[in-house]
Amino acid sequence: MKITDAGIHPYPAGDSTVARMALEAAGLGFDSAVAIGDAVCRSSGVEVLRGAVIGAASVKEVLKRVRDPAVRRADVVYVDAGEIAFNRAVVSIKEVNVVRSIHATRRNAFDHVAARTAAEQGVAVDISMAPIVHLRGTKRQRALQRYADVLSLQRRYGFPLTISSDARSILGQRSVREIRGLCSLFGMTGAEVTEALSSVGRIIEPHRPVRVVE
Amino acid sequence: MRPRPPAMRTKRRYILARLLPYRAQVDQRQLYFSVIEAATSLLGDAAAGLAQPAVVFCEGGYVVVRCRRGTEKDVAVALATVTSVADERIALRTVATSGTIHALRRRMKPIRHLAGDEEVKVGETYFAVYRYPRQKVDLVEKGIKHQKSLFFTEADLEER
Numbered sequence: 001m002k003i004t005d006a007g008i009h010p011y012p013a014g015d016s017t018v019a020r021m022a023l024e025a026a027g028l029g030f031d032s033a034v035a036i037g038d039a040v041c042r043s044s045g046v047e048v049l050r051g052a053v054i055g056a057a058s059v060k061e062v063l064k065r066v067r068d069p070a071v072r073r074a075d076v077v078y079v080d081a082g083e084i085a086f087n088r089a090v091v092s093i094k095e096v097n098v099v100r101s102i103h104a105t106r107r108n109a110f111d112h113v114a115a116r117t118a119a120e121q122g123v124a125v126d127i128s129m130a131p132i133v134h135l136r137g138t139k140r141q142r143a144l145q146r147y148a149d150v151l152s153l154q155r156r157y158g159f160p161l162t163i164s165s166d167a168r169s170i171l172g173q174r175s176v177r178e179i180r181g182l183c184s185l186f187g188m189t190g191a192e193v194t195e196a197l198s199s200v201g202r203i204i205e206p207h208r209p210v211r212v213v214e
Numbered sequence: 215m216r217p218r219p220p221a222m223r224t225k226r227r228y229i230l231a232r233l234l235p236y237r238a239q240v241d242q243r244q245l246y247f248s249v250i251e252a253a254t255s256l257l258g259d260a261a262a263g264l265a266q267p268a269v270v271f272c273e274g275g276y277v278v279v280r281c282r283r284g285t286e287k288d289v290a291v292a293l294a295t296v297t298s299v300a301d302e303r304i305a306l307r308t309v310a311t312s313g314t315i316h317a318l319r320r321r322m323k324p325i326r327h328l329a330g331d332e333e334v335k336v337g338e339t340y341f342a343v344y345r346y347p348r349q350k351v352d353l354v355e356k357g358i359k360h361q362k363s364l365f366f367t368e369a370d371l372e373e374r
Contacts, residue, residue, distance in 0.1 A: 019366075020351075020367075132295070175307065177308070
């Protein structure tokens with residue numbers, strides 16, 4: 001079971017290189033991290049996976065973008081959540097691993113239909129720590145409400161959750177213990193947090209029936 | 215005025231947090247305002263008032279925050295949401311919680327700044343180089359105020 005930060009944005013998107021962020025992640029209790037972009041880390045004790053984010057307005061565009069060589073090279077493919085119809089369609093695309101930015105969507109944008117499909121397809125929903133850490137007031141309250149709503153759907157339908165710091169700097173990274181505390185704000189238990197932190201490994205290598213190769 | 219007998223005093227807990235970036239020099243008073251703002255914003259006036267968070271001292275890259283016993287978890291979560299002090303970007307990493315400052319002082323490991331400061335050019339900007347153990351390198355833009363910081367490793371610097 002690998003504890004994974006499901007999303008960091010290293011230099012040049014942020015101000016810290018992927019090697020430095022990996023070093024910090026190791027100190028914060030992570031075994032691996034998903035670096036969004038083309039950054040590659042060769043050293044340090046933390047495994048760095050490659051992530052690609054698709055920000056598209058339509059499902060047609062997502063289907064086109066998943067065929068990009070950069071996206072095909074990625075270990076984890078993220079899609080930014082959008083309207084209700086978009087989210088329902090996106091969770092049924094085979095190449096998509098995680099739906100992110102759920103806090104920025106409208107209420108009920110990720111509903112029970114999308115949740116059931118996500119559970120069937122093994123598509124995860126990402127919970128970003130950045131809105132809880134950086135936002136204040138009503139914007140943070142709205143993010144907490146959205147996360148509580150996603151959590152209630154997850155408990156009902158059982159789709160995977162991932163937790164990301166969405167850090168663009170080492171100053172934005174948080175430890176496993178701090179993440180546990182931040183997630184308790186919207187009712188997530190310690191066991192659920194551990195499960196969510198280790199779900200990236202299961203997304204990359206899902207359990208499949210044994211195949212006999214002759 | 216006679217002090218209260220020990221049994222009637224409020225029980226306190228002390229939280230030790232490490233200050234990032236390592237070279238950050240923050241004013242204790244400004245840090246207190248940031249902690250109070252973060253706690254009030256996250257927990258609300260009532261809970262923050264009951265927790266009574268206060269910055270006891272801030273030295274050597276570490277901060278000790280005092281709070282009432284039983285509220286230390288809430289205050290530690292609030293510390294995780296502190297992102298700046300007086301317009302300077304910082305992060306507080308909780309290290310330990312204890313009932314005495316003496317116990318926390320034992321956990322404070324001095325952060326050594328390695329010798330060998332130099333200057334490096336990244337893009338069109340000149341940065342001062344600060345080296346730390348475990349191959350960590352902080353680059354701070356040359357200037358008077360609002361300097362940009364970059365966080366590299368020795369290997370990243372050599373590759374440039």
